[in-house]
Amino acid sequence: MQPTQRSNVNRVVEAALELADRSWKLAATDGQRPNPTVSKVAVANLWERLEELERRLADLKRRWGLPSHCQVVLIYEAGQDAFWIARALQDKGVRVLVVDAASVQVTRHARRAKTDRLDALKLLGELRAWLRGDRRELRVLSIPTEEAEARRLLSRERGLLQKEIGQHRDRMVKLLRTQGCKAEMDNHFAERLMAGEVRRADGRPIPEELWTRLLHECERLDLARRQFAAVEKTLLHELPPEAQRCIAMLSRLRGVGWVGAMRLVLELLWRDFANRRQVGSCVGLVPQPYDSGDSHVDQGISKQGNRRVRALLIEMAWSWLKYQPGSDLAEWFARRTRGQNKRGRRIAIVAVARRLVIALWRYLREGLLPAGAQLKV
Numbered sequence: 001m002q003p004t005q006r007s008n009v010n011r012v013v014e015a016a017l018e019l020a021d022r023s024w025k026l027a028a029t030d031g032q033r034p035n036p037t038v039s040k041v042a043v044a045n046l047w048e049r050l051e052e053l054e055r056r057l058a059d060l061k062r063r064w065g066l067p068s069h070c071q072v073v074l075i076y077e078a079g080q081d082a083f084w085i086a087r088a089l090q091d092k093g094v095r096v097l098v099v100d101a102a103s104v105q106v107t108r109h110a111r112r113a114k115t116d117r118l119d120a121l122k123l124l125g126e127l128r129a130w131l132r133g134d135r136r137e138l139r140v141l142s143i144p145t146e147e148a149e150a151r152r153l154l155s156r157e158r159g160l161l162q163k164e165i166g167q168h169r170d171r172m173v174k175l176l177r178t179q180g181c182k183a184e185m186d187n188h189f190a191e192r193l194m195a196g197e198v199r200r201a202d203g204r205p206i207p208e209e210l211w212t213r214l215l216h217e218c219e220r221l222d223l224a225r226r227q228f229a230a231v232e233k234t235l236l237h238e239l240p241p242e243a244q245r246c247i248a249m250l251s252r253l254r255g256v257g258w259v260g261a262m263r264l265v266l267e268l269l270w271r272d273f274a275n276r277r278q279v280g281s282c283v284g285l286v287p288q289p290y291d292s293g294d295s296h297v298d299q300g301i302s303k304q305g306n307r308r309v310r311a312l313l314i315e316m317a318w319s320w321l322k323y324q325p326g327s328d329l330a331e332w333f334a335r336r337t338r339g340q341n342k343r344g345r346r347i348a349i350v351a352v353a354r355r356l357v358i359a360l361w362r363y364l365r366e367g368l369l370p371a372g373a374q375l376k377v
Contacts, residue, residue, distance in 0.1 A: 011066060013057065014131065016123035017076040017085075018116045024049065026056060027120035029128075030064050036124055038117055050088055057094075069093075075127040077101040078141055086143050096143070097127065100304070103139035139304065148270050151243065154235055155266045156308075158259075161228040168221040172214055179206055190218040236262070243270070246364050252375050253363075255323030260316050268309045268357070269364060276358045283309050285354035301350060313353040320356055321349075327372035329355055 015028040023042035039056060043049040061070055074089060075097040086096040104126055106112070130138050144152070169185045176183055180201030183189060192198055193214055199205055206214075236244065236258070243265055250261035273279050280286045284304040289297070321330050333352050337345045359370040369375075 011070060012131075013060060013064075013066065013070055013072040014124060014127055015057065015072060015074040016120050016127055017053070017074060018120040018123065019076055019079060019081055019085075020116060023116075024053065025116040025120040026053065027117075027124045028057070028060055029124065030060075030066065031128075032064070036121060038120060050085065054089075054092060071095065073097070073127065073131065075099060075123050075130075077104065077123070083143050083149065087146065090143070097130070098141045098143055099123075099126075100139040100141060102304070103137055105137055142271055144270070147240075148266075151239060152266045154231065154238065155263050158228065158231050158235060159263070159308075161224055161231060164224045165221060165228060168217050168224065172217050172221075175210060175214060175217075176206075179210065181206065190215075190222070193218065239266075249364060250360060253324075253370075254374050254376050255319045256316065256360075260312060260319075263312055264309065264316075264357075264360070267306055267312070269361060273361060276361070279358050279361050280354050281305070283313060283354075283357060285310065285313070285350060285357070310353075313357050314349060317349050317353040317356050321352070324370075324373055326374070327370060329359070329370065329372075331372070 011030055011032070013028060013030055015026060018025040018027075023040055025038065025040055027036045027038045029036040037060060041049055041052050041056065043052050057072055058068070061068060072093075073095045076085065076099075078098050078100060083098060086098050089096050104122065106122075126138050130140075172189075173183075173185060176198070181198065183192070183198055189198075193211070196205060198214075205211075236247070239247070239262075246265045246269060247258060247261045250256050250264065251258045268283065271282070273282070277286075282305045284307075285301050288300060291297075320327070321333060324330055329352060332355075333348055336351075337348050340348070356370075359373075362368050363370060
């Protein structure tokens with residue numbers, strides 16, 4: 001019994017979970033068997049399905065002669081279920097790795113077999129390689145807290161409502177153009193429409209069907225405007241003091257508004273980064289070279305990570321060049337793009353965005369003002 005007890009000390013249950021709508025596929029091993037155990041968890045209720053998963057893991061420990069406190073490491077791909085499974089399992093003592101699905105290696109065959117069972121076994125193999133120290137390919141995501149995820153939804157809702165308002169206004173403008181009518185889309189457009197002041201180019205009233213469609217669009221636009229005003233009124237006050245402090249610091253810089261600062265803090269800068277390379281890699285603004293033999297190709301940036309942050313940083317980079325012309329970053333861009341065409345400037349702005357987010361991260365972390373930057377009066 002003594003040798004067996006010593007051998008169980010460092011044993012770990014390695015598990016992979018392939019998520020689907022109606023069922024989950026679990027693949028697990030303790031590293032001592034030639035073939036992993038694969039089972040299907042098909043309970044309709046999601047929380048009961050999670051409890052059934054915990055029972056399956058406990059049964060595997062008993063079957064393999066492992067103690068109940070044996071460490072379980074589980075991996076699954078990020079998707080529609082987001083991080084609630086990871087947080088629930090972590091509360092039970094399970095170590096969970098949520099990985100980017102695009103980082104999981106697949107075969108290059110044109111036709112390859114793909115089932116939930118094979119996907120679970122593939123994930124399990126990736127996990128075992130990651131635990132052995134091969135961490136070059138698999139991209140493990142940071143699991144946010146429930147509060148951080150909820151605050152991130154607030155900023156995204158504001159952006160969604162803002163986009164929806166623009167879509168309603170643009171749709172009404174295009175509908176009126178079909179009748180040769182050009183009207184100003186201000187806050188009193190609905191009143192003019194109800195009063196019959198919106199007419200065709202020749203002065204005739206617009207068709208009744210179009211009038212009804214425009215009225216419905218006005219009602220949706222009014223609802224989106226009211227929701228947008230309510231979200232914007234309470235958004236900053238619902239954030240924790242630390243997030244408000246970071247937003248206030250960023251907003252002091254010329255060229256950085258409170259909306260961009262809020263989105264940057266809630267989407268990216270809530271994480272703890274060890275160095276500047278992690279910051280650039282997280283937003284996907286790092287180069288991806290392709291060198292093979294005599295072939296040397298620049299594939300551009302990796303485009304991994306949060307696409308919302310990446311688009312935001314490009315906008316902030318252009319704004320930084322406009323409002324911080326005396327900064328070192330703006331002067332570097334001017335030297336780099338001297339004599340370049342528009343395409344060269346668009347390429348160089350990506351480098352500006354990467355350097356800018358690193359400078360802003362250092363500004364929040366160490367209080368170092370970006371070189372040459374000015375504060376608002």
